[in-house]
Structures are given as structure tokens and as C-alpha cells.
Amino acid sequence: xxxxxxxxxxxxxxxxxxxxxxxxxxxxxQASQTINFAQGEFVxxxxxxxxxxxxxxxxxxxxxxxxxxxxxLLLLGLVFKRLIIDPMLPHGVLPIVISTIALGILLRDSxxxxxxxxxxxxxxxxxxxxxxxxxxxxxxxxxxILITSLTTITVLQLFLTRTRTGRCMQAxxxxxxxxxxxxxxxxRMILYTFLINAGLALMASxxxxxxxxxxFSNGESIGLIAFIAAIVxxxxxxxxxxxxxxxxxxxxxMSAAYISAEYRTAFPLMLLIIIILVRPQGLFGTAEERxx
Amino acid sequence: xxxxxxxxxxGLSTAMMIGSAQADSVKIGNVVELTGGGATVGxxxxxxxxxxxxxxxxxxxxxSRKVELTNYDxxxxxxxxxxMVQKALDNGSYVILGPIYSSSTKVNMILTRRAEIPQxxxxxxxxxxxxxxxxxxxxxxxxxQSMPKLAAYLKDGVKASSVGVVWVNDDFGKGGRDTVISxxxxxxxxxxVDISTEVGQADFASDVIKLKNxxxxxxxxxxxxxxxxxxxxxxxxxGLKQPVVGxxxxxxQKVIDLAGDAANGAKGHVGLSADAPVPAVKEFAKKFEAxxxxxxxxxxxxxYIAAYTVKYVTEKLGKFDSKAFAKALHGMTISPKxxxxxxxxxTWDDKGDIDRQSFLVEVVNxxxxxxxxxxxxxx
Numbered sequence: 001x002x003x004x005x006x007x008x009x010x011x012x013x014x015x016x017x018x019x020x021x022x023x024x025x026x027x028x029x030q031a032s033q034t035i036n037f038a039q040g041e042f043v044x045x046x047x048x049x050x051x052x053x054x055x056x057x058x059x060x061x062x063x064x065x066x067x068x069x070x071x072x073l074l075l076l077g078l079v080f081k082r083l084i085i086d087p088m089l090p091h092g093v094l095p096i097v098i099s100t101i102a103l104g105i106l107l108r109d110s111x112x113x114x115x116x117x118x119x120x121x122x123x124x125x126x127x128x129x130x131x132x133x134x135x136x137x138x139x140x141x142x143x144x145i146l147i148t149s150l151t152t153i154t155v156l157q158l159f160l161t162r163t164r165t166g167r168c169m170q171a172x173x174x175x176x177x178x179x180x181x182x183x184x185x186x187x188r189m190i191l192y193t194f195l196i197n198a199g200l201a202l203m204a205s206x207x208x209x210x211x212x213x214x215x216f217s218n219g220e221s222i223g224l225i226a227f228i229a230a231i232v233x234x235x236x237x238x239x240x241x242x243x244x245x246x247x248x249x250x251x252x253x254m255s256a257a258y259i260s261a262e263y264r265t266a267f268p269l270m271l272l273i274i275i276i277l278v279r280p281q282g283l284f285g286t287a288e289e290r291x292x
Numbered sequence: 293x294x295x296x297x298x299x300x301x302x303g304l305s306t307a308m309m310i311g312s313a314q315a316d317s318v319k320i321g322n323v324v325e326l327t328g329g330g331a332t333v334g335x336x337x338x339x340x341x342x343x344x345x346x347x348x349x350x351x352x353x354x355x356s357r358k359v360e361l362t363n364y365d366x367x368x369x370x371x372x373x374x375x376m377v378q379k380a381l382d383n384g385s386y387v388i389l390g391p392i393y394s395s396s397t398k399v400n401m402i403l404t405r406r407a408e409i410p411q412x413x414x415x416x417x418x419x420x421x422x423x424x425x426x427x428x429x430x431x432x433x434x435x436x437q438s439m440p441k442l443a444a445y446l447k448d449g450v451k452a453s454s455v456g457v458v459w460v461n462d463d464f465g466k467g468g469r470d471t472v473i474s475x476x477x478x479x480x481x482x483x484x485v486d487i488s489t490e491v492g493q494a495d496f497a498s499d500v501i502k503l504k505n506x507x508x509x510x511x512x513x514x515x516x517x518x519x520x521x522x523x524x525x526x527x528x529x530x531g532l533k534q535p536v537v538g539x540x541x542x543x544x545q546k547v548i549d550l551a552g553d554a555a556n557g558a559k560g561h562v563g564l565s566a567d568a569p570v571p572a573v574k575e576f577a578k579k580f581e582a583x584x585x586x587x588x589x590x591x592x593x594x595x596y597i598a599a600y601t602v603k604y605v606t607e608k609l610g611k612f613d614s615k616a617f618a619k620a621l622h623g624m625t626i627s628p629k630x631x632x633x634x635x636x637x638x639t640w641d642d643k644g645d646i647d648r649q650s651f652l653v654e655v656v657n658x659x660x661x662x663x664x665x666x667x668x669x670x671x
Contacts (some may be wrong), residue, residue, distance in 0.1 A: 058448075137530060139529045213521060219330070221494065
């Protein structure tokens, strides 16, 4: 029982980080029909912004994080939208998919070329002590990651549902034309979505890098798992992405411990196939119809 | 007419100059992991090989010929390493150095054997030297040499009666895992849990929880460098108290740097260490650190030794003859007295395995501390 509880908490903690990236997928999809295949690299990159801030510019960790936030919002939010999405958007989803795949490769290789191909240690944000709960030793870091991620997503959900700006963003996501007629500044709402996605990517990066280490190739696996999580939970619902992320984290841990460590990467994919067959819109998603 | 003659003369003399420059040099192909999961180890090896040949060329080269070194990136991919070795062979390499990952060496050493070109590798899996390939040579202990020492240490030094084994599921890991389990069982030590992990694995939570609940007295970790660091961090995160014991990769300075505090207390056997109490090794480490800004790991020492092995054997032969090189290196002992660049006395046996002094170490305050020097097996 103790082992199960530890695996559950650890799986939820990792899953909550996947959820942050998965929420980014759903936000961009809802706001601008953008599937960002560079999302994994968006999570990989801010860790290097922090390292540049602390190691190259000599900032302390807090200032390094602020520096990374500003750079992330600028590059992964504003510049990404203006330079790639805006020109591609009128041409449909496929050019955006191809562009973001290319962007992912560019970001990955740029970090490898201009920073390092080697993994880099990343400072732990939370205490690395342990806590004894019902006989099971639980990592405080896991608890802190879980709380931070869930709080972030809850605040985001509250922002989207309880504030005027959030409701305008939702209106934009639901029907851009009608939102525009109602006087919503649609372009600004879409920009906010991209900025929020950049912020979520930074959060995921800062939480995951102390454990995974900062490395140019980290985005490949994170991006794939977050994408699966978004589909499993429901690509058009924030709560779906959250559920998908947590579920994938737990399934990954449990399957590695109780079924087969060798095939651990296959289990989330099996889950994805089952969900697509049984409930194509995802666990919490809603069916979307489009005219051809 | 006159102009065409002039052009022909210029062309001919240029071709002769190029030919003469090529005759004055010897090509060495260095096929190594420069990107991908093995970049940490490959870059150390590459830097040391470049440093060694830089020194050799500055001192006049080998038999008065300059070394023309070309690096080929395997991208830590076995199939790519095969293509790169073929490229190095097609380019006329006299000797091939690298790679380090055993899974890569497994698929590319057939090419060097077929071409009868010696290949000096950093790989440690047992099968590398048991396939009867007369052209393959190690620069470090294979698992067959180091695991008996480690098993003895786990039983007598750590006093473990049960051990949890965690290993990476590739040729390097499988070779080490099979050998250490067999050696532990021979000594009556129980295997509490046997956990395979993947190359490039990032999340070790479930593996560590299994280790924690296995009741093992000690943990034996046999993973690559980055994964070793992640495992150590996860072990610390979950508050495991059992000693973590490993081979050279676990004790690598890069692992210590990446894992930070989590590496403290890890113990193991290393064939080569920049902290070894050997003046020549210390001198090399100093030069390396001054040149590249980081402390060399064991792969750097292996690369340096590989380069100076090429120099010594060739000068001993008095000619550039790849076939004779391979024949001569079997059974050869190179002493630092005869070739200072070899750093420590080393002997190659008839299979290409090496014998050399080795060390038991412990990580204390982020540094390797040598706790015992183990003599050459042949002494």
C-alpha cells in the first residue's frame, strides 16, 4: 500500500507538469486553431533562459527566473505569434503544423549549438526533504510540484471563467466572428493566449528541469507526452488537459512498476489508442463538427 | 596555347603539392558520440584526443608525419556510427578511434575487422573482446574485468547480503548486469530486485520506489552518465539510505556535477580517474582543465591514452602498417617510462582487453576520493 501511495503521488507530480504543457496545447488550439508541435521545446527552452540569467549574466535565482519569464513571454509568446502563427494562420492548420515542427527542430539544434549538447544541472526550486505519510516516505518536492501545478491551472481556470478578459478570451475561442461583432479585441485575446502558453511552458520547465536536468533534447519526450495528455483529456478543454496529464503521469509510473519497465513508453500510447477508439473527443472534451 | 600550358603547369604543381602534403600526414578517424545521449562522454573523449594529437603534431608528429584527425559524430546512434566508421575507412584512416557506446561498437567493429584497420574503443561491454576480432582494442576495463572487483567490494567492503541492481537496457548495461549478478551470486549475495531502465530515461521515480521497497542492503547502478545523475537525484528525493555502488560511469565527474549533493556517498570502482594519485594523470588533468575549462572524466583519459597508443605502437613498428599495428598491440605493455602520454602502465592481452591499476572511490563533498588502489590483475 505504501509503495502504491508513493507511486501515485510521484505520478501525479510528474503528470501535473505534463498537464501544464498540455493546457498550453488546448489554449492555443481553442484560441487560434494552432497545434504547436514545438510545445516540448517551449518547455525545454526556459530552463536555458534561467541558466543564461544565472550563469552568464550572474543574476541570482529569483532574478534569473524573472529574466526567463520576460524572455519567454517575448520569444515564446509575442515573437512566436507575430513571426510564425500570424502569417501562417490564413493558410490553415497544416502549414502551422509544419512550421511548428520546423521551429521545434530549430530551437533544439540552436540550444545544442549555442549552449551545449550536454545535460546541465538545474537548481531545485523546492526542498529536497522527505515526509512520512501513513508509513510511506513522500518527497516534499513532489508535493510542492503537484500543488504549484494544480494551483496554476486553477488560477488560470478562474481567470478564464471569472474575469472579463478571460470571458472575452473564451468568446474568441468559441466564435471569433461573433466575438469581433460584440466588440472583443480578438487579436489581443489571441496574443494573451500565446503569452499564457509561454508562462505555462516556463512553469513546466522550472518544475521539471531540477529532476530531468536541462538538456536540448528534453522537449521531444515532454512534447509528445503532453500532446498525448491533451488528446486523452480532451483537446478543447483545460480541465481535460489537466486530467489527461495527471492520468498519463500515473499510468506511466504504475505500468513501469507493476507491469513492465521495458514497455513503459508504450502504455501512454496504448491509452491514447483506446481513448481515440472509445471516446474520440477525449475524456472531458466536447465533439467538434466542421464543414468540409 | 601558351596560356593553356601555363594553366596545365599550375594545375600539375598544385596537385603535386596536395599529394606531397597528404604523404606528409597520416589520417586518423575519430568516430564518437558528439551529440545525443552520449554527448557528455563523447565530447570528453574528443577533446582529449584532439589535445593529444595536438601535442604529438607540435612535437613533430608520428614518424615525422603530422596526424590529420577527423571527427565523425555517431549522434549516439548505432546505425549512424556504422555509417561514420565506413566513412572514416573510405577516407583512408590508418587507425579508427572510438566509439564509446558498446551498442555502437557492436555494429561497427565488423567494418574495421573487414578492412583490417585497428579500432581503439572506449566501450566496456564484455562481447566487444569475446568475438575473436583481432582489430579491436579497449582503453578501459571491460565488465568482465571490473565486475568481479565490484562484487567482492559489495560483499566484503559494503557488507551487503542483498543488492538491488538497476541497469540500462542496452548492450553496455546488459553486459554489466549479467556479469555482476553472476559474480554476486557466486559470492552468496542475493539479488533483491533487478530493474532495467532505458537509454535517455528521464523519470526514475518508479524505479527508485521499487528499490526502496525491495529491502536491499545496497544498490548497484549501471547506467550511462546522465541517467546515473537523474537516478542519484531521484534516490535523494525519496530519501533512500542504502549505499549506491557503481562502476566508472557512476563515479564520473560529470555525474557528480549534474547530481550535485545527491552524488555524495556514492561508491564504486573506477579504472581511470582524474583524481588518481598518479602524477602523470594529475598533470594531464591540469592541462585538460586549462584548455577546456572542465575537469576531464575517465573518457577523456581513455581518449588521450588511445592517441598516444597510436603514436607508441607506430614508432615501435617504424612504419604505418595497420595490420602490423594490430598484431603488435596484442600482448604489448606500454610503460610511462617509454611513452609518458600513456599515463599509467597498461598491458593489452591477446583479445584486446587491458590490464592496469584501478581504484576504489567514494564521492565526498562533490569530489572523487580514492579509498583504495587495486593492482594490475596480472601482478
